[in-house]
Amino acid sequence: MNIGIDKIGFYAPHLYVDMNNLALARNVEPAKFTIGIGQEKMSIAPITQDPVTLAANAALEILDEQDKEKIDFVIFGTESGIDNSKSAGVYVHGLLGLNPHARSVELKQACYGATAAIQMAKGHVALNPESKVLVLASDIARYGLNTSGESTQGAGAVALVISADPKILALEDKSAYLTDDIMDFWRPIYSDKAFVDGKFSNEQYILFFQKVWESYKSKSGLGLADFEAICYHLPYTKMGLKALRTVLEQGTEKDQERLVENYQISTTYNRNVGNIYTGSLYLSLLSLLELNENLQAGSRIGLFSYGSGAVGEFFTGILQPNYREHLHVDYHKQLFDTRTEVSVPEYEEIFEKTLPIDGSTVEFDIDSDPATICLSGMKDNMRLYINKHN
Numbered sequence: 001m002n003i004g005i006d007k008i009g010f011y012a013p014h015l016y017v018d019m020n021n022l023a024l025a026r027n028v029e030p031a032k033f034t035i036g037i038g039q040e041k042m043s044i045a046p047i048t049q050d051p052v053t054l055a056a057n058a059a060l061e062i063l064d065e066q067d068k069e070k071i072d073f074v075i076f077g078t079e080s081g082i083d084n085s086k087s088a089g090v091y092v093h094g095l096l097g098l099n100p101h102a103r104s105v106e107l108k109q110a111c112y113g114a115t116a117a118i119q120m121a122k123g124h125v126a127l128n129p130e131s132k133v134l135v136l137a138s139d140i141a142r143y144g145l146n147t148s149g150e151s152t153q154g155a156g157a158v159a160l161v162i163s164a165d166p167k168i169l170a171l172e173d174k175s176a177y178l179t180d181d182i183m184d185f186w187r188p189i190y191s192d193k194a195f196v197d198g199k200f201s202n203e204q205y206i207l208f209f210q211k212v213w214e215s216y217k218s219k220s221g222l223g224l225a226d227f228e229a230i231c232y233h234l235p236y237t238k239m240g241l242k243a244l245r246t247v248l249e250q251g252t253e254k255d256q257e258r259l260v261e262n263y264q265i266s267t268t269y270n271r272n273v274g275n276i277y278t279g280s281l282y283l284s285l286l287s288l289l290e291l292n293e294n295l296q297a298g299s300r301i302g303l304f305s306y307g308s309g310a311v312g313e314f315f316t317g318i319l320q321p322n323y324r325e326h327l328h329v330d331y332h333k334q335l336f337d338t339r340t341e342v343s344v345p346e347y348e349e350i351f352e353k354t355l356p357i358d359g360s361t362v363e364f365d366i367d368s369d370p371a372t373i374c375l376s377g378m379k380d381n382m383r384l385y386i387n388k389h390n
């Protein structure tokens with residue numbers, strides 16, 4: 001039985017800051033951010049968007065009534081979950097009005113969470129072929145103002161429906177994974193900003209890629225020639241390229257050209273959104289699928305997932321016939337085209353806004369946020385959400 005990605009949706013908040021302006025404000029050459037890091041725009045989440053609303057908005061666009069009935073498992077991958085007890089999946093389940101006879105949980109392993117969710121979903125569908133699983137990958141990446149990680153922040157979510165006979169990408173069973181207990185990036189429970197050893201994280205990302213790629217090759221007997229494209233977890237768009245370059249010589253000139261060209265296409269959305277942690281790999285896949293109109297059904301796509309701390313995995317999928325008909329290209333184009341630029345001081349003000357932690361009541365101006373699902377306020381230490389369509 002084929003199991004894989006049946007639907008894929010994406011949402012980013014409507015605000016962004018231009019990386020050239022951020023560079024100037026930080027006394028950095030703009031080319032460092034736009035070329036050295038490879039980022040052009042950074043999504044900014046207003047106070048009315050959090051990982052729950054971003055995920056719910058991403059899912060809203062792709063689910064029909066039949067999906068809502070058939071989804072019996074919601075798995076929410078996130079690094080920036082909003083509650084230490086209640087899963088973000090339960091909130092989204094409620095906001096979307098899904099079939100109550102469902103499991104809803106949250107998975108955490110930095111940027112690897114959504115990949116674990118997809119593998120878990122695959123197992124669930126293998127045992128229950130009629131079921132559909134909603135996998136949510138949603139994060140707001142925060143390092144802090146004026147930090148070296150600042151240029152690699154971002155906000156957004158990807159929603160995936162995993163099912164049997166998927167319309168977009170059938171996931172293959174061969175996969176290679178690796179865990180090593182390292183401190184390259186972490187976020188203690190008391191901090192809303194990540195701690196990172198930047199250089200070490202870059203080195204470990206590449207090392208993990210090399211190890212899982214070698215392991216995958218020996219498990220599968222496949223090599224670069226068997227791949228139309230390889231998508232990467234993209235904390236910033238230069239990162240995946242650094243990893244890809246370390247294995248390119250294993251392929252012919254033609255393989256190298258194809259993989260580098262598709263790599264560039266796969267980074268377009270990420271370049272304009274920033275790091276969305278666990279959703280980044282799937283945003284890159286979406287970018288490739290929506291922006292390369294020449295991909296052929298039957299092509300194999302590699303996926304490298306990396307979650308600091310660290311867990312890495314290399315796995316693959318096969319593009320399905322007529323997959324393009326099941327993408328939401330126009331919707332995503334509109335999402336990007338209608339965003340609003342904010343200045344660096346405006347971004348800084350938004351960044352510093354926090355929710356009350358003393359149980360007080362606040363109400364937010366949701367009219368200034370075009371998203372359908374918003375955080376409308378807080379009361380008694382509870383987040384209040386609203387679906388404007390209800």
Ligand code: CAA
Binds near residue numbers: 202
């Ligand atoms: N023109 C063009 N390029 C320039 C330039 C200019 N004027 N000035 C500098 N550059 C280049 C540098 O040469 C460098 O390129 P290479 O890496 O190819 O050598 C690049 O710009 C970045 O410069 P620095 O290394 O000096 O940048 P930095 O030390 O200030 O910060 C960073 C870079 C370490 C990635 C930092 O942004 C960071 O810590 N980010 C967060 C951590 C992260 O994203 N790690 C990635 C792996 S971990 C992971 O993947 C999990 C996750 O999501 C967090």
